[in-house]
Amino acid sequence: MEINAGQLQSYEDSGFLLIPEMFSLEEIAALRARLPAIRAEDSPRRIMEKDGTTVRSVYGSHVTEPLFRQFVRDRRLVRSVELIVKSHVYVHQSKINWKCSFSGDAWAWHQDYIFWQKEDGVSRPDLTTAAVFLDEVNEFNGPISFIRGSHKQLVIDVEGKQTSHETYRHCPPWISNLTAEIKYSVPDEMVSVLAREREMSAPKGPPGSVLFFHPNVVHASASNISPFNRVVVMVTYNSIHNTPKKVDNVRPDFLCSRDYTALTPQEFTGV
Numbered sequence: 001m002e003i004n005a006g007q008l009q010s011y012e013d014s015g016f017l018l019i020p021e022m023f024s025l026e027e028i029a030a031l032r033a034r035l036p037a038i039r040a041e042d043s044p045r046r047i048m049e050k051d052g053t054t055v056r057s058v059y060g061s062h063v064t065e066p067l068f069r070q071f072v073r074d075r076r077l078v079r080s081v082e083l084i085v086k087s088h089v090y091v092h093q094s095k096i097n098w099k100c101s102f103s104g105d106a107w108a109w110h111q112d113y114i115f116w117q118k119e120d121g122v123s124r125p126d127l128t129t130a131a132v133f134l135d136e137v138n139e140f141n142g143p144i145s146f147i148r149g150s151h152k153q154l155v156i157d158v159e160g161k162q163t164s165h166e167t168y169r170h171c172p173p174w175i176s177n178l179t180a181e182i183k184y185s186v187p188d189e190m191v192s193v194l195a196r197e198r199e200m201s202a203p204k205g206p207p208g209s210v211l212f213f214h215p216n217v218v219h220a221s222a223s224n225i226s227p228f229n230r231v232v233v234m235v236t237y238n239s240i241h242n243t244p245k246k247v248d249n250v251r252p253d254f255l256c257s258r259d260y261t262a263l264t265p266q267e268f269t270g271v
Contacts, residue, residue: 002079003212011084015151015217016203022076023132023208023268030270032134034067035231038096045254047178052167054103057178060254062094062235067270072235075265077130077210084128084212087239088262092116092127093255094235099142104224106142108185112236113215114155115177115184120256121245122238125155131211132233136204140226143202144211144219147194151216158184174251186218194218237263 003011003019011017038058039046045059061068071077072091081089098104112129116122137143160183162176176183203211213219215236224230243260250256 002076003083008083011212011214014146014148014201016146016148016201016211016213018203018205019210019212020205021208022210025208027268027270028134028207030067031071031233032231034065035096035134038065039098044252047175048167049103049105050165050167050180051103054100055098056105057095057097059093059095061096062091063254068094068233070266071233071268073263073266074268077235078237078263078265080212081128081130081237085126085237085239087126087241089237090240090257090260090263092122092236092238092257094233097232097234099221099224099230099232101141101224101227101229104142104230105180106223107180107221108182109188109191109218109220110182110185111156111216111218114158116215116244116256117155118160118184119174119177119247119249119251121247122242123245124242125215126239126242127215127236129213129215129234129236131213132235133205133207133209133211134231134233135229136206137209137230137232138204138226138228139202140224141228141230142221142224143204143230144213144221145200145202146213147191147218148199148201150194150198150218151214153194153216153218155216156186156190156218158186160184173249174255177255191218
């Protein structure tokens with residue numbers, strides 16, 4: 001079932017919304033069964049941690065994997081994001097974030113929209129991300145932390161910086177958007193002001209839970225200090241009326257989709 005009016009209002013007030021166990025354990029198990037093959041694929045879509053050996057993220061699996069292609073069209077997800085975005089939607093980007101036990105690195109404080117605005121030419125923040133928990137997310141394995149209501153600040157314009165880490169020396173420039181040293185991080189002093197003005201929250205839940213969040217909500221996640229993986233599928237949906245404009249340095253399709261076809265909601269069968 002898609003989100004209801006009360007949940008939509010909560011999203012609009014806070015900038016995020018957690019729906020526990022939207023997907024069954026059987027549905028999540030079907031997705032998890034594909035992870036070893038996805039993780040093993042040597043491709044530009046696979047991003048490593050700074051150690052050069054631990055997988056951080058894999059992008060674009062909704063294009064390369066039939067099961068994930070079906071999953072991003074799930075009726076519960078699509079109907080919910082259509083209510084949030086107030087439009088038909090397409091998938092702007094998808095990724096699987098691993099945050100592996102003992103080695104999953106942090107994501108610095110940031111907003112998502114600034115990347116899509118500056119790198120992809122997306123005019124308005126008429127997007128939302130659905131983060132689907134494939135593992136339990138708890139206080140030890142790097143949950144996403146939000147500053148409640150910070151999306152109302154609109155976009156915080158910060159100067160971009162390129163990663164200087166040795167692991168990424170020979171990578172293309174867009175790698176700076178995807179590593180622990182992300183290109184557009186919110187300065188510590190701004191985070192301090194926002195955190196003192198507003199409540200901080202780190203939603204947690206069992207596998208199958210879905211966390212919807214606004215592209216301008218300020219968020220981060222700590223490194224995974226636990227012996228338990230924290231694998232999350234993140235699907236960013238964009239309004240079909242908000243497609244990217246032409247930019248000089250076009251990023252790969254797995255970071256900025258050029259398929260703007262409105263999604264038709266369907267039942268996720270898990271096969």
